[in-house]
Amino acid sequence: MENNLYIFNTLSRKKEQFVPIHENKVGMYVCGPTVYSDVHLGNCRTFISFDIIYRYLIYLGYKVRYVRNITDAGHLEGDRDEGEDKFAKKAKLEQLEPMEIVQKYTIGFHEILSIFNTIPPSIEPTATGHISEQIEMVKSILESGFAYEIDGTVYFNVEKYSKNLPYGILTNRKLEDLLEGTRELDGQDEKKGRLDFALWIKAKPETLMQWPSPWGWGFPGWHIECSVMSTKYLGKTFDIHGGGMDLQATHHTNEIAQSQACNHTTPVKYWMHTNMLTVNGVRMSKSAGNGFLPKELFSGSHPLLERGYSPMTVRFFMAQSHYRSTLDFSNEALQASEKGFSRLMEGYKRLQKLTASAVSTIQTAGLRLKCEEAMNDDFNTPIAISHLFDALKAINLVYDGKETISVADLDELKIVFKTFIEDILGLKSENTTSTGNESYKKAIDLLLNMRLEAKQNKDWATSDKIRNELTALGFEIKDTKDGFEWKL
Numbered sequence: 001m002e003n004n005l006y007i008f009n010t011l012s013r014k015k016e017q018f019v020p021i022h023e024n025k026v027g028m029y030v031c032g033p034t035v036y037s038d039v040h041l042g043n044c045r046t047f048i049s050f051d052i053i054y055r056y057l058i059y060l061g062y063k064v065r066y067v068r069n070i071t072d073a074g075h076l077e078g079d080r081d082e083g084e085d086k087f088a089k090k091a092k093l094e095q096l097e098p099m100e101i102v103q104k105y106t107i108g109f110h111e112i113l114s115i116f117n118t119i120p121p122s123i124e125p126t127a128t129g130h131i132s133e134q135i136e137m138v139k140s141i142l143e144s145g146f147a148y149e150i151d152g153t154v155y156f157n158v159e160k161y162s163k164n165l166p167y168g169i170l171t172n173r174k175l176e177d178l179l180e181g182t183r184e185l186d187g188q189d190e191k192k193g194r195l196d197f198a199l200w201i202k203a204k205p206e207t208l209m210q211w212p213s214p215w216g217w218g219f220p221g222w223h224i225e226c227s228v229m230s231t232k233y234l235g236k237t238f239d240i241h242g243g244g245m246d247l248q249a250t251h252h253t254n255e256i257a258q259s260q261a262c263n264h265t266t267p268v269k270y271w272m273h274t275n276m277l278t279v280n281g282v283r284m285s286k287s288a289g290n291g292f293l294p295k296e297l298f299s300g301s302h303p304l305l306e307r308g309y310s311p312m313t314v315r316f317f318m319a320q321s322h323y324r325s326t327l328d329f330s331n332e333a334l335q336a337s338e339k340g341f342s343r344l345m346e347g348y349k350r351l352q353k354l355t356a357s358a359v360s361t362i363q364t365a366g367l368r369l370k371c372e373e374a375m376n377d378d379f380n381t382p383i384a385i386s387h388l389f390d391a392l393k394a395i396n397l398v399y400d401g402k403e404t405i406s407v408a409d410l411d412e413l414k415i416v417f418k419t420f421i422e423d424i425l426g427l428k429s430e431n432t433t434s435t436g437n438e439s440y441k442k443a444i445d446l447l448l449n450m451r452l453e454a455k456q457n458k459d460w461a462t463s464d465k466i467r468n469e470l471t472a473l474g475f476e477i478k479d480t481k482d483g484f485e486w487k488l
Helices: 041-059 086-094 098-115 128-144 158-162 175-180 224-234 245-263 294-299 311-319 331-353 367-376 381-399 407-424 435-456 460-472
Strands: 006-009 014-017 025-030 063-068 147-150 153-156 197-202 218-220 238-244 268-274 277-279 327-329 476-480 483-487
Touching: 006 268, 025 041, 025 224, 041 063, 041 098, 041 238, 041 268, 041 277, 041 294, 041 311, 041 407, 063 224, 086 098, 098 294, 128 147, 128 153, 128 197, 128 218, 128 224, 128 245, 153 245, 158 175, 158 245, 224 238, 224 245, 238 245, 245 268, 294 311, 311 331, 311 381, 327 331, 331 381, 331 407, 367 381, 367 407, 381 407, 435 460, 435 483, 460 476
Parallel strands: 025 063, 025 238, 238 268, 277 327
Antiparallel strands: 006 014, 147 153, 153 197, 197 218, 476 483
């Protein structure tokens, strides 16, 4: 399959034409959540970005195997090789078993992604479901000479690996530079090198989640699971590996080293990373007090939010920024996106109501090609969206009877809008079936029908008062030949 898709490859630090390993097929692995707490917005940004990427690859005609893991074991506090297990710590706090914590937050994760209208991955493997495979990979790395065991814990030997292959290739950093940024080993530390990391960790007697291994009872290190599951389901070398940029320096760097040491080949052709989130220009984090959760964003319950914003508004807001750009949350930006999303969906609704003429007096040709060119340029959703907004001008002119459109042009316009709004960007009309929303709409319709009645009775004072009051509240009102239209 020939295409003009270019992807920015973190490995080469440049855009490269996408050529899959197997013709017409794409293998894509994205690091999933560690399910010990509610999924945060940074995760959601990554998963929504890769949902759009997944959708576009399918649009191009590829058969995509999309693998996104669930980390349900082996993740210690601070992402280190020592410290308390995140699942055990949360289980103590909530007085539950660790696997109850896993179940609770896995369900919550799926609920949030469903609300955001993401397509489930092809395969969603778990760390605990692949313990035996992780043990086998650790054994292979030991046999290759790139790991060592000390008292039941197995460590990856970074300095020995670096004599053969570049350890910091993903971040373009030399071993000496990486060593400068780490603390010296103290007498208590059993590792041979400062950059060495655990492949398998010896369990303490009180550890709840532990498994038997050739090195005694223990559990896998955090990094090994992704190397194992990507290899198992996508092969020793696959097309795309994605995740947040915070995983690049350690987790993904360690994945490359593990996979190379075990499989003796480059594991991934194209590495893709989403950028971080900020709030009013400050990096979003729990410690900064600005790390609101998706449900807080929907409800407006966080102190930094003036009000709540709907899931589709948030998805649209994310799509308005390129996945490699910093995404800054502010009430002003969210409200601007809310208006933009409303205008796009209103135009989409108007498009469905248009009637065709014998000829077109407007130019609609080339919209599909422009949107494809934008998406082919490293999935540039903001540019694709801008082309859709440009087309709205033509739709509104036809809707208002100022221009005409042919049957062929109208059919193509409907297909392109449906394809890019629904199928690729994953946007849909907001749910307005709740009693509150329906009552609210009926109340506005009632007021505007009273205004129509006042106009028919030439009661201009009442007519103007209703319109002016609603306009002052932020409503946009338009008189039409059939009556009226309004939106907030």
